[in-house]
Amino acid sequence: MSPERIEPRIRLAGSLIIAGLLVQALSLLKIHPLAFVAFLAVGCPLVLAGVVLFLYALVRPEPRS
Numbered sequence: 401m402s403p404e405r406i407e408p409r410i411r412l413a414g415s416l417i418i419a420g421l422l423v424q425a426l427s428l429l430k431i432h433p434l435a436f437v438a439f440l441a442v443g444c445p446l447v448l449a450g451v452v453l454f455l456y457a458l459v460r461p462e463p464r465s
Contacts, residue, residue, distance in 0.1 A: 406457055406458075409453065409454075409456075409457035410454060410457055412453060413450045413451070413453040413454035413457060414450065414454070415450070416446050416447070416449050416450030416453065417446070417447055417450035417451065417454075418450075419446050419450075420442075420443045420444070420445070420446030420447035420448075420449075420450060421443070421447065423438060423439070423442050423443035423446060424439050424443035424444075424447070426438075427439040427443060
């Protein structure tokens with residue numbers, strides 16, 4: 401797979417992981433039940449989506465031209 405095709409997908413996956421980690425870090429600053437909900441409902445899915453997208457970008461076969 402050429403680097404030109406895989407780099408945007410890995411960059412998007414990294415952005416999702418960073419966004420999820422930022423949400424999780426910010427939710428740890430406030431001791432409130434809604435902070436825990438934000439940690440689980442927003443932060444964890446973002447990190448999970450980033451990891452899945454990263455792994456999918458690595459194993460996806462190159463399209464035939």
